[in-house]
Amino acid sequence: MEQVIVVGAGPVGLWLAAELRLGGVEVTVLEARNERDPHSKALTIHPRTLEILAFRGVVDRFLAEGPHIPSGHFGGLDDRMDFSVLDTPFPFTLALPQARTEELLEENALAAGATVRRGHRVTGLTQDADAVTVTAEGPAGSYTLKAAYVVGCDxxxxxxxxxxxIGFSGTDTTVWGWLGDVVLDQPPAGIANLSGxxxxxxxxxxxxxxxxxxxxxxxxxxxxxxxELTLDELRAKVASIAGTDYGMRAPRWLSRFGNATRQAERYRARRVFLAGDAxxxxFPTGGVGLNVGIQDATNLGWKLAAAVTGTAKDGLLDTYHAERHPVGADLLVSTRAQTALMTTFTHEGRDLRAxxxxxIATVPDLSRELAERxxxxxxxxxxxxxxHxxxxxxxxNLRVADGELFALLRPGRHVLLDLAATPYEGWPAAALIRPDGHVAWAGDDPSNAPATAGPATASPVTHGLDANCR
Known part of the structure; x- marks a missing residue:
């Protein structure tokens, strides 16, 4: 029997596979496509995702691939949020096509020991108290696999x-966006943003x-x-808005996408979990979808690994839904609001945008709040x-005697920080950091950390912990 089956070899499934391997779990990824999709829905990796890549030791490969943009847009507004003021080692967005992101993530998952099977389409599943049975169609025909847990990243x-x-409630499409990857003989300089x-x-x-x-x-x-979107239609739309088609030709990809907005009612159904777009x-406003999905996977990975290896505390797996479902709900509020800004083509809409x-340009606190979100x-x-x-x-990324926190998180275990000798403003003398980089506990005395945290250190260094701490 398999330990965990991940369905879907997109960015979320591949990252989750690597996280599970870090926790010592055998994982098989089933992907319906025979080949990676050459078209890139996503282009942006946000600061928090870069931090996650950093505390697994792989961020440099990504940073070398694309330009670093020290700003971001909210609803396509003309004035951009300033990311350079953010409290992070990565105060920028990384522009990287999803196809390349997936390639790097797959290399990482395979290097970690994950098994990726392409051309294997999951058609159904059943579960009981002990396992999940997955039905799939592969190159050799239909077959079944059993696993302790299954995660849908499909x-x-x-x-x-x-x-x-699992229900998937929400709202239907009321507006469509269009997309074209094309050659422009007279392109604008840099990133162009036009609205009217x-x-x-x-x-x-x-x-x-x-x-x-x-x-x-x-x-x-x-x-x-x-x-279906055609090149002639795209050319006409662009010329109407911009006054030129920029010498548009040679389309590589033409597509439409709607603003249907939905969320799974549960992220967990006994032994089955959902992450990412599942x-x-x-609506793909702000390029957040891939990023929130990877953050889902980072939250789930260490918890699921702890459950499989028998070190999870009671109720740990339920915290995945409890923590990530509100994040998803907030994501939908934000994308709906941005969609309204981007697609209300009236005088009132234009004035609201202005x-x-x-x-955003004149109130730094507003710009920063939106950027942090x-x-x-x-x-x-x-x-x-x-x-606390x-x-x-x-x-x-707190700096302590042993180095930087992000580097200390690479093994995927809890880290206990004794900060008494190197205090940080707003921080107590000790903090227990989860494998996903969130604070599990904070207090004035490291010896008061949860019992499963192991002995506290007596100096400003760290101590690795088992993944059964919440």
Missing amino acids: GTGSAVRQAAG LDGGLMIVPLPGGVHRIVGSDPASVQSGWPG AHMH LLSRL LSGLAVAYEAPPGA PLTGRRAP
Whole structure:
């Protein structure tokens, strides 16, 4: 019997596989596609995701691949949020096509010992008290696999979610966006962002002499499917908004996407879990989907590994839904709000955009708040009554005698910090950091850390812990 089966070899499934291997768990990834999708839905890696990659020791490979952009947009507004003021070693977004991100993540998962089977489509599952039985179609025909746990990372149409009977409630599409990866003979300089009564668009340079054009317009405000996007239609839409088609030709990918917004009612159904797009679906505003999915996987990975290896405390697996479902709900609120800003092509909508854009440019606290939320740095999990205010919050890259916190998190175990000799403003003398980089406990005396934390150190160094601490 398998220990864990992950369904879906996109960024979320591949990262989860590596996290499970870090926890000593055997994992098999089943992917329906025979080959990696060459088209990149996502282009952006946010600061919190870069931090996660850093505390697993793989961030440098990603940083070397694409430009670092010290800003981000909210709802496509003209004035951008300043990421350079954020309290992180990575105060920028990394521009990297999803296809390359997946390639790097797959190399990481395989190096960690995960098994990835392509051309294996999951068609159903059943579960009992002891295992989950997965039915799949592979190159040799239909077969079944048993596993202790199954995680659906298989996108918005998740077969795992449907087979587990998990509801996916929300709102239907009312507006469509359009996307074209094309060659531009007269491209704008850098990133272009245009908006008006005729529609809005953003143009972003991609590797290989291609530009991505993404936008929407009044004709796209409809619930029915408008049909496949053609180059002539895209050219006409861009010319109407920008006054030029920039010499558009040689399309590599033309697509449409809707604003249907849904969330799984449960992220866990006994031995089945959901992460990424299988758990939340939304308009791709701000490029947050891939990032929130990887953060889902980071939260789940160490907990599931602890359950498989028998070190999890009672109730630990239930904290995945308790912690990540509110994050997903907040994501949907944010993307809906940004969608309204981007697709209300009226005088009132134009003025609202202008007002909010000006506030972002002139009110630094607003810009920073939005940037922290978009980047994932603001995520904090609910703490139990009486806990220190730091409990549940993301831990920054604190420097201690043993080095930096992110490096100390590489083994995927809890880390107990004794900060008495090297105090940080706002921090007590000791803190227990979870494998996902959030504070599990904080207090004035390391010896008061949870009993499973092991002995406290007597100096400003760290101590590795088993993954059964919450």
